[in-house]
Amino acid sequence: MGKYVEAYNWLLIAISSTLLSFVWLSLVWTLSFFISGMVMTTMALVKASLKE
DSSP: OHHHHHHHHHHHHHHHHHHHHHHHHHHHHHHHHHHHHHHHHHHHHHHHHHHO
16 A cells, blocks of 8 residues: 555655746746747837838
């Protein structure tokens, strides 16, 4: 019985760590997209204001 509990714990740890890494990856992707979007919009605004 103890071996089963140990294996179950290891499985839970593996699944939770995988989920955490996925969450971190998605957060990083969202942040990078958001930042790049902000940079692009600011660049466009600056160019537009310079043209006028």
